[in-house]
Amino acid sequence: MEETVSPLGGWESFYVIIGSSAAALTGLQFVVIALVTETRQRTSTNTVDAFATPTIVHFCAVLLVAAVLSAPWPTLVGAALALGRHSTAALFMAAATSVLLLFIGIHNAWDTVTYVALDRLGAGEDQEGG
Numbered sequence: 627m628e629e630t631v632s633p634l635g636g637w638e639s640f641y642v643i644i645g646s647s648a649a650a651l652t653g654l655q656f657v658v659i660a661l662v663t664e665t666r667q668r669t670s671t672n673t674v675d676a677f678a679t680p681t682i683v684h685f686c687a688v689l690l691v692a693a694v695l696s697a698p699w700p701t702l703v704g705a706a707l708a709l710g711r712h713s714t715a716a717l718f719m720a721a722a723t724s725v726l727l728l729f730i731g732i733h734n735a736w737d738t739v740t741y742v743a744l745d746r747l748g749a750g751e752d753q754e755g756g
Contacts (some may be wrong), residue, residue, distance in 0.1 A: 633713040634695060644724050645692025648731070652685040655735055659740075677738040684731035691724045693755065 659678050694703070694719075 633717060638696065640697060640721060641692040641696045641724075644721075645689055645696065648685045648688035648692065648728060651731060651735065652682060653726060654691065655681055655685065657684075657739075658735070664726055677734065677741060681731050681734035681738065684727045684734065686726045688724045688731070691720060691727075695720060 655678060
C-alpha cells in the first residue's frame with residue numbers, strides 16, 4: 627500500500643516559524659498598548675484604532691493562515707481548491723501573502739511605537755517650555 631505525501635509537509639517548519647512570529651508580535655502589540663495606557667498623556671481611541679487595530683488584524687491573519695495550513699486535515703479544505711491542481715504555486719502564494727501581512731504588521735507596529743514616542747517627547751517639551 628502506497629502512502630501519499632502531502633504537499634504541505636515541506637512547509638511545516640515555515641508555518642511554525644511564521645505562526646509563532648505572528649502570535650508573539652500580537653502579544654507584544656498588546657503589551658505596547660497596555661504601556662501606552664499607563665502614560666500620563668492622553669491618547670484618544672482614534673489613535674489606538676488607527677495604529678493598533680490594523681496591526682492586530684494583520685498579525686492575526688498570518689496566525690490564521692499558519693494554523694489552517696498546519697492543521698492535520700484528513701482532506702483538502704475548501705480554501706485549498708487550487709492546491710490539488712497547482713499545489714506549488716498555491717503554497718508559494720499563501721506563503722508570500724503570509725510574509726507580506728507579517729511585514730505590514732511589523733511596519734504598523736513600528737509606526738505605533740514611533741508615534742507614541744515622538745508624541746510623548748513632544749508633550750514633555752511642551753511641559754518644560756510652558
